[in-house]
Amino acid sequence: MMLQTGQNFRTLHIEGMARTFGDFKALNGITLDIQRGEFVALLGPSGCGKSTALNCIAGLLPMTGGTIRLDDQRIDLLKTEDRGFGMVFQNYALFPHMTVRDNIGFGLRMRGVPGAELNRRVQAAVALVRMQEQAHKLPGQLSGGQQQRVAIARAIAIEPSLVLMDEPLSNLDAKLRLEMRQEIRRIHMQQHATTVYVTHDQEEALSLADRIVVMRDGQVQQVGSPSDLYDLPVDLAVADFMGFRNRLTGRVQMQQGQRVTVAVSGAGGATESLMGRARHGGLGDRVVLAVRPDDLTVQPQGLPGISAVVEMTEYRGRGFQATGKTADGQTVYFSVDHAVRIGEPVTLASNPDRALVYPA
Ligand SMILES: Nc1ncnc2c1ncn2[C@@H]1O[C@H](COP(=O)(O)OP(=O)(O)OP(=O)(O)O)[C@@H](O)[C@H]1O
Ligand SMILES: [Mg+2]
The missing domain is CATH 2.40.50.140 (Nucleic acid-binding proteins)
Structure with a gap:
């Protein structure tokens, strides 16, 4: 049975998060508090450590320094599945041989959720991403945007305390990207799931996030609201990145x-x-x-x-x-x-x- 890690947590505390690959410091001391219900974007150029940071939060990658706590509980030593976070990856990573409904229910089945409740929660997640008509289809029969919606529904079906998204829109064409951006915002407003969203697209970060964390070379450069970042970047490097x-x-x-x-x-x-x-x-x-x-x-x-x-x-x-x-x-x-x-x-x-x- 899974630990219901922090379903009611107030703050995710990341303190001095570090990750080295050999001599290379991919993350060099990231400190950040994320409040429950917040939508936080990690923004920065390619190679600045965004995915590394997300994978460390998810537990897919061990840290080489620092701690992560949910309120008072240390979670950085827990296994990925025991953290109970939902993940959405850039490449959807859907199971090609399973229908939309089975893909979305996968996490619940793994957690041994009983049949009636499983059906109810899958139904709700399918409706949330507006995929009722497609629920019987296989991923190969869906458009890119529809597949992306399934990936999002799968991540939130387990009702995670935290949803982690790594450039979920980067494979979509410009029009679909705009549509899905609104969809992600709508789902967030409806669910109030705490979300950490990785992107290198400043427009995406500005339109989605409550708070933006600008990263460079494995460090935090600036943290602020979208308008803080847009109007007053702290230094030239951030300004450059903000257009x-x-x-x-x-x-x-x-x-x-x-x-x-x-x-x-x-x-x-x-x-x-x-x-x-x-x-x-x-x-x-x-x-x-x-x-x-x-x-x-x-x-x-x-x-x-x-x-x-x-x-x-x-x-x-x-x-x-x-x-x-x-x-x-x-x-x-x-x-x-x-x-x-x-x-x-x-x-x-x-x-x-x-x-x-x-x-x-
Ligand atoms: N397994 C690994 N072994 C060695 N170096 C790695 C490994 N994973 C990541 N790195 C390095 O760590 C740095 C940060 O990588 P990361 O994937 O976090 O960047 P990113 O900000 O997500 O970039 P992108 O926008 O291109 O996805 C990069 O310089 C990368 O080369
Ligand atoms: Mg990345």
Whole structure:
């Protein structure tokens, strides 16, 4: 009989979680508290340790340091099956010879849940992912999105205290990915299952999570709400990951409260400037102004900004996105609502509330 580990836990405490492979530190001290009912996304570039972290929580991979507790109970030494967590993998991992209904009921059968209750819970899980019509089919007879739903239903049918998902949408096409994203959100709202969701897609993390944990090189870089992360990344690395594609190097020319004017050398050696919000740095400091392409725009004639020459443009339906070079040779990515020609000179200004100024 399975331990009903922490069905009513309040907090999952991860403390100093470490995992080495030989000399390589895949996880280098992750500390994080997750509250019951929370949807937490682990976000970071390929190889930063997201799957390793998830597998350590699941018990599929032993840790080489640190502890995991549910409230006061240490669980990191328990076997996977005794933790009672639900897992959804990137590749669905459905049993090809079992029907949808049998796939979803698998975990319950393994746990010796009696027939009548098993049927009731399978029925409920099938309904939750809206697969009633397909319940008799084999995985091979389903679309990718339908298979993904079965995988989710299988994970939640055991009514786990924690659902762990590793890039569950990465095999789906763009439209299906959007649909399934909403579906996952809907199921979470309905079930309130605590969820840890791994992704390298910032949009997915922003739209799904209550809290985002940005990881890099096996460490936590920043933890915050989606809007914290979107608006105020703590450093340039996180900013880069959150879509601040432009990084313009210059010097602080003026500072009034949070508002910083950054000077760059412009056309013919003249000083030109952009404005942003101070993250750090003082007058005269070398800084990097980070800004998203949507927040760096072409100025009407005669208004100030930095000079650039258009090198490439891309049609984006609603306007254009362009690449250019500043007078001092820095690459800029900006948006413009009308077509611009390659080689055309433009003046660019940053949205002062949306551009962030970091120490260089
Ligand atoms: N079994 C292993 N043996 C050796 N190195 C490993 C092993 N598993 C993972 N690693 C290394 O640990 C690091 C983290 O891997 P992990 O799979 O956690 O990354 P990830 O963040 O999930 O990346 P992705 O987004 O590509 O899935 C990588 O550098 C990887 O090469
Ligand atoms: Mg991974």
